[in-house]
Amino acid sequence: MPAPQQTIRRSLLVLSAALSSLALTAPLALAAPSPTPTPGSSAGSSASPSASPTATPPANMSSVGGARLAQxxxxxxxxSGVLVVPKDLTARSWIVSDAESGAVLAAHNAHWRLPPASTLKMLFADTVLPKFPKTTEHKVVASDLAGMGAGSSVVPIKEGESYTVRDLWLGVFLRSGNDAVHVLSHMNGGVDRTVADMNAHAQDLQALDTRVVTPDGYDEPGQVSSAYDLTLIARSGLQKKDFREYCSTVSVKFPGETTKVKGKSVRGTFEIRNTNRLLSGDSDVSVYPGIAGVKNGNTTNAGATFTGVAERGGKVLLVTVMNPEKDEHNEVYKEAAKILDWGFQAAGKVQPVGELVAPKNAAQASAQPGATASGEAGGDTAGTKPAASSTPVAAEEDGSGGVGIALAIVGGLLVLLAGGVFLVNRRWPLPDLVRRRPRP
Structure with a gap:
C-alpha cells in the first residue's frame, strides 16, 4: 500500500477514537462508601440475593468495542519485551485503556455485567453536573434526603442548611455521599427523573451493559454496569472541567452546621477527604504517581469497585477494576496499581484488543456548526476552541484543597485532499498531576 494511503488509514483509525470526545456533556454519579465497608454501613447493603452476581462470567457478552472484549x-x-499481565489479579473484571486514543490494551471479562456500587456516581455526575451552575445555592429540606438506603454513606448534609452546587458535588466525589446525590437528584426533578436521565445518557454513551435503578449506586436488584461501561463513562466525565476538579480533589473544608455564638449565627466547617486511596493514600497504599481520580465504590453485593485515571510519560491511562476475590484491605487499589504499572510499560508496544467506542451522537456533534474539538464542558463552563497546533497547551486552574489542574489540549484539523474529508486528531483534556505532586 502506498505511504499516503497508509497515513490516511491510520488517521481514520484515530478519528473513530477522537470523535468520542466530541460528544455528550452530561455527568455521571456513582455511590461509593468507605474502602472497607461493614454490614449496614456501606453505600449500599441491600439484602436481596437477586442483586448478587453469578460466580462465573456468562458465555455470551457484549461485543461493543470489539469481538475480543466479548470473550x-x-x-x-x-x-516482545513486554512483561506478562500480573498473575496475581483476582478481580472478576478489569480493563486498562489509553484514555486519549481509546485503545484497549488488555481486559478481563470486560463486559461482565456486575453491580457497580458508587462508581455509578460517575454516570450521575456526567448526566446532572452540567445542569446547574456551581455557585447556585440550595436550602435542604426533609424531602431532599428521603428515600436513602439503610447504611448509606453520607457527607453529612444537614436539613435546613444551604449549600452551593459545588459543595454538593464535592460531597459526592470525596465522601461518596448518598445524601448529596439525593439533594442534587431532587434539584433535577426527583430520583425517578434522574434515573431515567442516567439510563438515557448511558445509551447515548453506548454503555449498553449499564442499567440504573438508583442514582447513588446503592445495591438494588437489576442495577448493573461493566468495567468497559464504567471506563466509557469516566472518559466522558473527564471532558468536563468541573468533573475533573471534583474527582481530583484530595481534601476540602466542607460547610458544617450553623450555631449561635455570643448571639451571632456562625457556621462551622469540617474536613472531608477523598476515599479514593490511590489519590489520598492509606496505611497500606501509597499515592499512585500521576493519579488524577476518578471514583471508587464498595457495597455488599458489588464488593470493591474502582475506576482511575493516571498520567505518566505523556501517556494517560484509564483502569477499571471490579470485585477482587482476594479479601485484603484496599485490594481493589492494589490490583488497579498493578494493572496501571503494566499498562504504562505496555502502552505503544502491544496490539490493542479493542477500543473505547464513541458516543452515538459523536458524528452529529462534530458536524454541527460551532462544534469544538476540546469537548470542554462543566457546570457553568462553555466549550473552548481547538488549539491551532498539535502542541499541548497548559492552563492552570485553582482546585479545592490546593489542587492545581493543568489541562493538556491538543487540537488539530487534518484535511484529506482525496474527498475533502476532515479528521479531528487531538488529546483529551485531562489533569496533569505531575505538575501538582512530585513523584516519590
Whole structure:
C-alpha cells in the first residue's frame, strides 16, 4: 500500500477514537462508601440475593468495542519485551485503556455485567453536573434526603442548611455521599427523573451493559454496569472541567452546621477527604504517581469497585477494576496499581484488543456548526476552541484543597485532499498531576 494511503488509514483509525470526545456533556454519579465497608454501613447493603452476581462470567457478552472484549478471560496480545499481565489479579473484571486514543490494551471479562456500587456516581455526575451552575445555592429540606438506603454513606448534609452546587458535588466525589446525590437528584426533578436521565445518557454513551435503578449506586436488584461501561463513562466525565476538579480533589473544608455564638449565627466547617486511596493514600497504599481520580465504590453485593485515571510519560491511562476475590484491605487499589504499572510499560508496544467506542451522537456533534474539538464542558463552563497546533497547551486552574489542574489540549484539523474529508486528531483534556505532586 502506498505511504499516503497508509497515513490516511491510520488517521481514520484515530478519528473513530477522537470523535468520542466530541460528544455528550452530561455527568455521571456513582455511590461509593468507605474502602472497607461493614454490614449496614456501606453505600449500599441491600439484602436481596437477586442483586448478587453469578460466580462465573456468562458465555455470551457484549461485543461493543470489539469481538475480543466479548470473550471470557484475559484478552491481551503481548509483544516482545513486554512483561506478562500480573498473575496475581483476582478481580472478576478489569480493563486498562489509553484514555486519549481509546485503545484497549488488555481486559478481563470486560463486559461482565456486575453491580457497580458508587462508581455509578460517575454516570450521575456526567448526566446532572452540567445542569446547574456551581455557585447556585440550595436550602435542604426533609424531602431532599428521603428515600436513602439503610447504611448509606453520607457527607453529612444537614436539613435546613444551604449549600452551593459545588459543595454538593464535592460531597459526592470525596465522601461518596448518598445524601448529596439525593439533594442534587431532587434539584433535577426527583430520583425517578434522574434515573431515567442516567439510563438515557448511558445509551447515548453506548454503555449498553449499564442499567440504573438508583442514582447513588446503592445495591438494588437489576442495577448493573461493566468495567468497559464504567471506563466509557469516566472518559466522558473527564471532558468536563468541573468533573475533573471534583474527582481530583484530595481534601476540602466542607460547610458544617450553623450555631449561635455570643448571639451571632456562625457556621462551622469540617474536613472531608477523598476515599479514593490511590489519590489520598492509606496505611497500606501509597499515592499512585500521576493519579488524577476518578471514583471508587464498595457495597455488599458489588464488593470493591474502582475506576482511575493516571498520567505518566505523556501517556494517560484509564483502569477499571471490579470485585477482587482476594479479601485484603484496599485490594481493589492494589490490583488497579498493578494493572496501571503494566499498562504504562505496555502502552505503544502491544496490539490493542479493542477500543473505547464513541458516543452515538459523536458524528452529529462534530458536524454541527460551532462544534469544538476540546469537548470542554462543566457546570457553568462553555466549550473552548481547538488549539491551532498539535502542541499541548497548559492552563492552570485553582482546585479545592490546593489542587492545581493543568489541562493538556491538543487540537488539530487534518484535511484529506482525496474527498475533502476532515479528521479531528487531538488529546483529551485531562489533569496533569505531575505538575501538582512530585513523584516519590
Amino acid at each position: 471470557a478471560g484475559t484478552q491481551v496480545d503481548l509483544a
